[in-house]
Amino acid sequence: MASFSQSSIEEGSDFVPEYLCSGSACKDKSTVMNAEVYCETCDKFFCKKCCGLHDQLFRGHNVLGKEHENKWSVSKEKDSTSQKLKVDSSRPQPGNKDPSKNRVLNKIAAIEQRVSKTSKAVEMPAKKPSQGQETIRPSRDASTAGAQGHVSSDNVSGRRAGWNDDKKNPMREGTFTTDAEKDQSELFKDELRNQLNNRERHPQQLEKERVRKEEREKRRLEEQRVSMQLEYEEAQNKIKAREAEMSDLERRLQQLEVERVRNEKEQENRRLEEQRVRMQLEYEEEKKKIKAREEELNNRERHLEEQRVSMQLEYEEAQKKIKAREAEVLKRQADEMKKEAEQKRREADDEKLRKQQEQKEQENRRLEEQRVRMQLEYEEEKKKIKAREEELNNRERHLQQLEKERVRKEEREKRRLEEQRVSMQLEYEEAQKKIKAREAEVLKRQADEMKKEAEQKRREADDEKLRKHQEQIERKRREREQGLKPYTASSEGASWNPAGNLHSRESTEKQDYHNEKPEWLKLQSTRSVQGNPDKVFTVQWKSTHNVSIPSDSDICSFTAICVLPDGKVLVADHSNKKVKLLDQQYQVFSHCGVTNRVLDMCLITPSEVAVAVYGDSKKHEVQFITVTQSKLVSGRKFRLQHECSGIAHYQGDLFICSGEALFKYTLSGKQVCRLYENQSDELTVYSCAVSPTGDRLYITSPEQNKLLTLARDGTLLATYSDPALWRPSGLHVTPAGQVLVCGCWPDTVLQVGREGESKLATLATQEDGVVWPRSVCYSSTTSSIIVGLAGDDNILVFRVE
Secondary structure, eight states, X not given: OOTTOOOOOOTTXXXXXXXXXXXXXXXXXXXXXXXXXXETXXXXXXXXXXXXXXXXXXXXXXXXXXXXXXXXXXXXXXXXXXXXXXXXXXXXXXXXXXXXXXXXXXXXXXXXXXXXXXXXXXXXXXXXXXXXXXXXXXXXXXXXXXXXXXXXXXXXXXXXXXXXXXXXXXXXXXXXXXXXXXXHHHHHHHHHHHHHHHHHHOHHHHHHHHHHHHHXXXXXXXXXXXXXXXXXXXXXXXXXXXXXXXXXXXXXXXXXXXXXXXXXXXXXXXXXXXXXXXXXHHHHHHHHHHHHHHHHHHHHHHHHHHXXXXXXXXXXXXXXXXXXXXXXXXHHXXXXXXXXXXXXXHHHHHSTTTSHHHHHHHHHHHHHHHHHHHHXXXXXXXXXXXXXXXXXXXXXXXXXXXXXXXXXXXXXXXXXXXXXXXXXXXXXXXXXXXXXXXXXXXXXXHHHHHHHHHHHHHXXXXXXXXXXXXXXXXXXXXXXXXXXXOXXXXXXXXXXXXXXXXXXXXXXXXXXXXXXXXXXXXXXXHSOOOSOTTOOOOEEEEEEEEOOOTTOOSOOOEEEEEEOTTSOXXXXXXXXXXXXXXXXXXXXXXXXXXXXXXXXXXXXXTTEEEEEEEOSTTOEEEEEEEEETTEEEEEEEEEESSOOOEEEEETTEEEEEOBSEEEEEETTSOEEXXXXXXXXXXXXXXXXXXXXXXXXXXXXXXXXXXXXXXXXXXXEEEEEOOTTOEEEEEXXXXXXXXXXXXXXXXXXXXXXXXXXXXXXXXXXXXXXXXXXXXXXXXXXXXXXXXXXXXXXXXXXXXXXO
């Protein structure tokens, strides 16, 4: 058997392993494993784990598996087994200092005991003792019998006795698990039989031979151990050298990888730098093109400006020539009139009585002819002026067309540049658009100012001519007490001027309106407030009326309500951009469209209202609508420079809210002053109303959820807030001074005291059908409170006392 492949068995166990692993791993861990393979070169048995290590170190060795078990070194195994059977298990062998070997020897002794019992029972028949011989009871210790140098009859009888004893507990068949184990067991049995026979015949010779074999086996095992140790150390050195070589290769690979990454980064950086330089050059070229284009556009603008200035100068020169011609005509007429008057005076002194009637007739004919001549001259001059104006208008239209064409070309150029530059020129294009819009606005403003100045100069010239002509007529009228007066335009409400213009009654009324307040405003300013301003309304009943019309394109949203003195009601429909006229039964019988969405409305005269229009792109304006023969007629309007969310009127003054400030305007659209301002948020000054006496102004602040009370000069007098008044919008003051305000949440209509510091009553809530109220108004004709809702075609009418 191989050096460390001795068979072993646990004491008290029936299983006997055939071959033990002699690998270094099992030896180091002091484990006992069954051998699976046999190496003929190394003459050793190995388990599966040790076999893997052996194959890695010694690939050229011849290894035999279980399928070639018949080729394993059985003779060596028998020799080693026969020698080890005679080793005393009670003490270690001399020179053997390894405890694991002592354990193996102890197990071999146990095997010897059981195999001896089995072999005696099978091969040796029992011998009866002869007469006269004393039967000796064999010892139960098998190890003592195996250690004796010779075999006596006592030992034979002892073995027989052991067999008889073992019959009580015989070895069961099936202890060996495989056929190889059974064959191995048979070989052991044969070997043991031969050893027992040799012991009986030559005990001393066998003992010496056994000792010599053990010594040779020990020397061989020691040599084999030394050689295996050297091979193991050599293999370890090779493994370490291999590991060092692998580590060097890994370091080299890492260095190569780092160098490759660095090279790639350098190449990428060079490529990006070249791309950046190329893009920079392209950007510079595009920038140069843009600058050239801007210079070209600036030159064109300068050329257009020069043309406009030259045309303006020509227009002014034409005006001067016209004025000089008119002055010359007037001077010539005055001289002629003086000469004629002198001649008439002389003739009157000579033939005063006789030719008085004839002179008057001649004078009348002369004046008529002069008038006709002047009329014809005026018509000619007027035609020339119109032709000149048409020429100027055509030039202006041509300039506008050129400007539009230029704008279109610039837009196309911008789109092309936008496609090329994508992200680089976004900010630049926005700046260009703002500059162009500002320039167009400035040009438009300048044109409007020039038109206004020209119109003002023309009106002043007309007024001067009219004044001179009236003086001449008045002087002639005084000179002649009798006779026909010169021809004048006697149309109702019109007056004559030298230029032949008819000043209509409308312009006269406008001048008188600004100079003197109408009678109804005088009555409004002198009358006293009738009723108690703190009288609380009591709601009697409610009714609902649908005021939508088929031409409405959306659901109605009523942001303002006004009641006329005759009981008719005007409602502003924010969603459909309309103002609707209702009769006393709240039926729509007329409507008028506005330019944009209406936010508020106030009464100007008994038949005229002012509408606050909120437009896009800063197009905010106030539009006046007149009720004429039960129809709504759109009238004049003026533009605002700020938003217009609320409007109120008192004695010719308009109070307009911009969302952040309260302004005072005249009816002609001139801003007087800024009364109040709060820029802490967006909607802090939304809607407004004026008390009947004009001493208080009420303002709603939706963002702050407050109702503000101001003095006439804009001083803050009181502030009121209430949980039931969240985001107040609609606001109205009755003729008696009662303050009504509606809150969008929680959908309430409240009555507030005149001082604006306390709530007097809650007139309507969501339970009464009030959902998102936007406007409120009181009708003294029907003693009702009218509430307009947002997103609803109906209005609510509450009869109160």
